[in-house]
Amino acid sequence: MAPPLNSIISRLHLKQLRLLIALADHGSLQSAAKQVSLTQPGASKALQEIETTFGTALFNRTNRGLEPNEIGHCVIRYARLIHTDLAHLREEIVGIMRGHGGRVSVGVIMGAVPRVTDAVSALIAQHSEMSVEIVEDTSAALLNLIDTGRLDLAVCRTTISQTPSLYDSVKLQDETLAVIANVNHPLYTPERITLRELADYRWVVYRANMPMRMLLEREFREAEIRFPSNLLETTSAFATLSLLQGNPSFVALVSIDVAQFFTRHGITRILPLTLSSRSEPYELVTRKGAPASPGAKLLIEKLLNPTSDVDAAALR
Missing domain, CATH: 3.40.190.10 (Periplasmic binding protein-like II)
Known part of the structure; x- marks a missing residue:
């Protein structure tokens, strides 16, 4: 059973968190002790105190050194987060003092x-x-x-x-949406094109149940066109761009701001497809x-x- 939160707060020290991070980085009690300026016996005692605080072992003792177990990985992850937060705290204090x-x-x-x-x-x-x-x-x-x-x-x-x-x-x-493609897309024309003409091309889309994906599905449904089954799903702008760059026949649905940014730099084209639906x-x-x-x-x-x-x- 996990110890009460108040018990953890009252017994856990920042130097102990530093020791956990060092142990994760080095896997050796001796190296970790040196990094946090403790003797090896002092580090061993501190680790025992940490494990007592959490009521369970955090490391497996092997012939290769100390290896975090599942709970150990969890505690170390939060130790790193706390360490990062304190660094950010210092940055913010310095910034406030300097007025920026x-x-x-x-x-x-x-x-x-x-x-x-x-x-x-x-x-x-x-x-x-x-x-x-x-x-x-x-x-x-x-x-x-x-x-x-x-x-x-x-x-x-x-x-x-x-x-x-x-x-x-x-x-x-x-949010206004646009369909973009490689500058060499085979269907590109300055004239208007239809969703049916794009239906058989490979689409780069958000994953299911996300607003932009649901909007595209609605467009296909209202046009009485079967929604493509072979999709490339990503939420990354860079992945979308990389896929379009490497595959001239792919098309992607993005916001108009993203579309205009890519097109302004000559990376993609905005296809002249009018969408009737509006995004949130x-x-x-x-x-x-x-x-x-x-x-x-x-x-x-x-x-x-x-x-x-x-x-x-x-x-x-």
């Missing part, structure tokens, strides 16, 4: 990447010492990261959540009731007002 906002972590779904990167670029232009982490993933994954405090904010959709009331959200922009808008999402850091406030302002030149002092 510190650090901010933002999540984004593929279609909104251009909007977010434009906002980040504008932010960095005004606050060059700001540290920014950008995580691209699905709405479900990003909301989970917001739940656990791993992200300050995200540009995604709360409609996919069973508990949207857990979030504060603001509509950011409507992007939202700027934060955890309900959670205070925003100075860095998060600055980025939120850039996302909501892309042309504004709000100074950090105005947000404090």
Whole structure:
């Protein structure tokens, strides 16, 4: 049985977490002890105290050294997260003391990447010492990261959540979709083409039950065309681009912002296909009731007002 949380909090020390990380990195008590400035007997005692705290062994003792067991891998993963969070805490404190906002972590779904990167670029232009982490993933994954405090904010959709009331959200922009292809796609023409003409080509799409995928399925259904069965599924903009570059006959459904970015750089073409369905808008999402850091406030302002030149002092 796992020990109570209060027991873990009162008995676990940061230096012990450093020892766990060192043990995972080296697999040797002697090397780990040296890294965290402990004697080998001191490190052995500290490991015993850690395992007593969690009420179970965390490592298997083998002739190759110490190897984390399943619970050990779990504890080490969280030890690394805590260590990273403390590093981020320090960055943010330094940033606040220097008056530039510190650090901010933002999540984004593929279609909104251009909007977010434009906002980040504008932010960095005004606050060059700001540290920014950008995580691209699905709405479900990003909301989970917001739940656990791993992200300050995200540009995604709360409609996919069973508990949207857990979030504060603001509509950011409507999403218009486009079909893109390699510049040498055999069907490319400046004239209008139909969905039926594209039905037999290989599609790069989001996986099932995601808003953009469901919209495409609805388009096929309303046109009374069988939905393609041989699909390439990805949520990655880079994977989509790489597939189109390597396969001139492939087509992909993306947001118009992503489509225009790729096309503007001569990487893909936007096919002249008119879609009747509309996608759900992007939202700027934060955890309900959670205070925003100075860095998060600055980025939120850039996302909501892309042309504004709000100074950090105005947000404090």
